[in-house]
Amino acid sequence: MQYLFVGAGQAGTQIVDQIFAHDNIDLRAEAIAFNSTIQDLERLDNIPQERWYGISRNQGLVGGTERGFEEQVTGGFGQTPTASDEVMKRNEGEVGRVLDEVYAELEADPSTLQYAFIFLGFGGGTGCGIAPHLAREIRSYSPSEMDIIAVGVLPNTQLVDATGWEDDDDAGGGQITQCQNTVFGLDNLETEVESIVLVDNQRLALDVAQGNEFSDYNRYVADAFLDIVLGAERERTGGDLDVQMQDVDLQDLVRFIDGDGFRAGYATLGRGVRQTESLLGYLTPGKIGRRPIRETELIADAIDRQTLDGFTPTDAESAVAVAQAPAWCWNEKEISLGAVYDELLYYCSDANAGWAVTKRNLASVTTAFRFERENLDRIAEIERIAEREGST
Template sequence: MKLAMIGFGQAGGKILDRFLEHDEQTGSNVVRAAVAVNTAKADLMGLEHVPQENRVLIGQSRVKGHGVGADNELGAEIAEEDIDEIQGAIDSIPVHEVDAFLIITGLGGGTGSGGSPVMARHIKRIYTEPVYGLGVLPAGDEGGIYTLNAARSFRTLVREVDNLLVFDNDAWRKSGESMQGGYRQINDEIVTRFGILFGAGEVEQGGEVAESVVDSSEIINTLAGGGVSTVGYAAEDVSDEKQSSGLLSRFTGGDEQSSLDSASTTNRITSLVRKAALGRLTLPCKIENGAERALLVTAGPSQFLNRKGIERGRKWLEEQTGSMEVRGGDYPVEDSNNVAAVVLLSGVTDVPRIKELQQIAIEARENIDDIRGESEQNLQDLVEDDDDELEPLF
């Protein structure tokens, strides 16, 4: 699937940068255009792979390149004011060559949290291609303001995009790690999952596997209908088997597929599908009767991707999610040493983490209001004398 990716804010920019690196490393060519937007000059300068001419600094007259300091209302205002500058960069995107837009952002900050819904609304008004969001939720220990920002941005962004794919930092952080080191690893996890998902729709169709290869329209149809999505992933190293099946087939003159035990290939795939769906999702949620649509992608060397395994995995997903719309297919990656299953669950509704986030956000809002009220009173008590005998100069 060919995407025009827009990284909004610091997290958005860094994840976009990592997607570009992944594209270069794997040759998957998913990112057809990359634009990074920020109010902080230093964040844009820190990017390594986004072309210089596609880095857009907005809000210069308001914040002078220093960012919005987690004020997402200001982030939204600036995006609205400087939308023409952003559009200038989007104008250079060959939109006829892309299947969809993907706006990537950290929901807890300021620039991306406020700006990405504005951006989504703008793009949707102009283009007919679907506009998806990839929104990152803050970790629980980041504090009340980040949670409040995320809850408000989440609510707004879901409404503006055709589907919001969510990644929850809280479910993925490891204790005892530096933030930077931690983010590098987290961003790798993000790019691995979404890279396989979007890369799947990019395989040239041809040869005998053609009908089972995932097409970008299957990704689009799974995401159609809107709402919130989560992704599961599981992989297994098959390098030893790959080597021995290659040797055996050369020895016997048969093909590599026939030299593999088809029962174990099938079982491997069905168990990978279960692990992917029941393991850690990008947004943890209850899948039982809780997803409207799903897509199963199995990736790896084609001799390991067997039709029966995918069919069984698909059926199992249907039973688990209660969805009648479960699509499935292959993503052959011949030089890979892994067989992987990626499960996209779209239109999920049973998500305790979002309810928890909203609750904490409401409490944070109340605390902030209380503290503001109190500090105004405290300042007044400090500055004015008790009986108001000293009058100000003017």
């Protein structure tokens, strides 16, 4: 098992569940879900119950198939990450026991674990409280060097502004609490991981997700993350290419979005997609119905649909992109990796790009832009809100 995908709390487990809806992802990866609410775990469709672990105030980590699971995992932490943080402190070493169980069942060698991805929501009480402990214990468990990338969901703060929030406004007060939780989570997590990829719920008000559905947004995040992290490995077909592939592997990704060794780098994701064939092209063999592909449009869409509100690409320290398209697009130079790379360089002087072949009739460019925390206006906004008086 080379990759470990860990969901922490409601938001994190839902995104991992969407990732494991993809075909063949489980051939080299394993998913584990940690949550404090049974009802949320029961909504998972693609993570089996033997990979569920409840966070119990009194019992620590409880396996989803253990006798009395429902009685021991009795509810969440009420938007209080310090409470789940204390539970993990009292049960230090339990994550190692969980990993022992997983590896023993898989008959796998822990030294094969190279990358762990931890998904969480920063606004609640479970994910941002337990995620730093998960990262630290996973790293300690692996006998070889590894990289850990966190993917964290930021809260929507639209109800809180400089003039419109009153002290007795429950919704506004709740968002201030979520911002305080976010700062707590970021401060504790950024010293435990190489990178933190930000996913902003405020983007739900924009055009990233159709119908403002969380499930659509989670699917978008899952697709973008898999494209940028595992795109070449998932989609490689090889034999029908006239040109040599140039991959962006995970080491490239980590180099372009990680931090300075003491503090995580921050990154955003964005994905632009176009169909390469019309309906006539699906029904008729040959070149009939093929559509022109413009790299500038794909990059523009990827930038417009970044997972962070208020995203400014020219503030980024570095950027990386993965372009995917059917073999005929590459063979006939319908899409050019050089054009994708040049477009990235327009925004950021430190850039890299790779490409992969997909069997789908889609062309896509997925980007990750890396920032220092102090250069992210959205984080600064959340920090300002967290300092406001009158929160509950």
